[in-house]
Amino acid sequence: MARGELVESFTSMASTITMRVVDPTDGAPQAIAEARRIVEDVAAACTRFDPTSPLMRANAAPDAWHIVPGVCADAIAAAHAAYLATDGRFDPRVLTQLQRDGYVTSRDFTDVPVVDKHPVPAPVIERTPWEPGFDGRRVRIGAEPIDLGGIGKGLAVRWAAEALRDAGAGILVDAGGDLVTRGVSPDDGPWLIGVENPWEATGDPLVVIDATDAAVATSSIRLRSWQQAGRVRHHLIDPRTGEPGGAGLVSVTVIGTDPSDAEVWTKALFLEGAAGIERAAIARRMSAVWVDAFGGIGMTPGAQARIVWQVSHADH
């Protein structure tokens, strides 16, 4: 039996943000308004595409101390925690490389992934450790500017879901690649989430997972891969080499409990490439699904336990 729900949808962070509250309480409209305000605050404070944003003003002189909005300071602190937790695989200092490769405005480059099926390994470069400074809302970014795009969206979803915690019997906060669900779905069953087919995004998903009380995030090169001087580029930079990473992979989806953590680990696992992702994901007991450059689908046992449907090879 379908339940009643409130739905709010708007555009922010270059994505359609959708919030659904099942069996809404009297306070649900106010909670949704608060959740939306949080998302828009994070977007305004942490965007790198507005030179007047608090992040970009701090990036302009990264070694100096700056007073920034609380969400920006919290996002930088969360990014540093993720940097440490992933042994530097997640490193927001890749901004310089993204700009070097031509990703300077918020836009989609293509609708299907540009894939390098025979990538040449890039040499490892020297990097100094990232050591930002924090003092409440005063922050010092460090020697290099940073990009908070991905983790900012994951944090916005986390904080919006917290604002909606008591708004109803179930909630979904969906920011495209990053989403979280809590409680019951509108159908009284599990929350069912499709994993996009990178080559045919408007068609059937590759798999459908039961994501009840879970966070799901995907890193994909479908929209942000391109050619530059005859070389395939994309936005998932490996900080160890300064070059696009994740050889042989097109997308990685992580299912966890927190949307920001899931977002961080999609990137960190992506950089393991097709050859290393399975070992890395299983070693960290992650629930992950990945799609390789040849269309193969892989997943860990944790993810497989959540699968309720999978595309057949005839369709794929």
Next chain:
Amino acid sequence: MVAPAPRVVTTKGTSVKTTDRHGSRATWRSIAVAAPIAAVTFLGSVAWATSVNPNTTSTAAVAPAAPAAPAQATAQATTPAAPAAPGTHKAKRRAVPKPQPVYTPAPAPQVHAVTGASGG
């Protein structure tokens, strides 16, 4: 692709027919020969089944199992084989097209959201 498991096809009287993992068939007419062959084939199938690493999931291993229910799995119509010349037993077996299972994959369920590439 994972090869099909070797298996015993039929046993009838003193005759045993086997199919190995490559699809090759053989008929063993003496029970003295057939019994050990059947046992080895059976043990081979067990060893094959347990050789699959349950912790490692490959593309093939995550593929949805073909629906085995009779309602969904219907034998494809096959063209009758041309009669083989007398005494050409092997030629006759090759002339019979192998029936292929035909099934309709279940449609994707309605989802509440899709995770994938998004703006940034």
